[in-house]
Amino acid sequence: MKNVLKIIGVLVLAFIVYVAYMVLNPVSPKETINYSSEMSDLEVVYSRPYKKDRLIFGSEEDGALVPFGKYWRTGANAATTFETSSDILFNGKALSAGKYALFTVPYEDSWTVALSSESDVFFAIAQPDPKLDVLKTEVPVKYSKNLIEQFKIEFSKDSIAVNMNLMWDKVSVSIPLK
Numbered sequence: 001m002k003n004v005l006k007i008i009g010v011l012v013l014a015f016i017v018y019v020a021y022m023v024l025n026p027v028s029p030k031e032t033i034n035y036s037s038e039m040s041d042l043e044v045v046y047s048r049p050y051k052k053d054r055l056i057f058g059s060e061e062d063g064a065l066v067p068f069g070k071y072w073r074t075g076a077n078a079a080t081t082f083e084t085s086s087d088i089l090f091n092g093k094a095l096s097a098g099k100y101a102l103f104t105v106p107y108e109d110s111w112t113v114a115l116s117s118e119s120d121v122f123f124a125i126a127q128p129d130p131k132l133d134v135l136k137t138e139v140p141v142k143y144s145k146n147l148i149e150q151f152k153i154e155f156s157k158d159s160i161a162v163n164m165n166l167m168w169d170k171v172s173v174s175i176p177l178k
Helices: 002-024
Strands: 030-036 041-047 080-084 088-090 093-095 098-106 110-116 133-140 142-157 162-177
Touching (some): 030 142, 088 162, 098 133, 110 162, 133 162
Antiparallel strands (some): 030 041, 041 080, 098 110, 142 162
């Protein structure tokens, strides 16, 4: 009986160590990016998956991780969130201050970017509800010769707007924010 309890104890301890390791070293680490200006304070919280020799964007039949024409939570794990402290133009469309879940629907030449009123949801086990989208917009795709191994979102500023750039594999999209 003592041996059985020892084995159970070792298994429970191993499980706790494994869970702690996965929390402290996630496969797709969580990232928070911020941009502040006189216009607004912007924040994106997302998880950054790796390519790992997988087909990222393409057809479902070809086994793409992010198939064309399907809602993607734009990262991994929990829904990616986009928050603005004031009303802005999001790719030319009015967006009220608030926190939103950010989704994309990739296609070969453009992406649909959608902001949902439902944020802070763990979409690895739940599916997004397009009826809760408060904004949808199209942005063109840019292709690069350089491979980006880990999904990345960053803000950049040009003479026209602040851009939110989404980049992974050899693909990038930019969303102007004013």
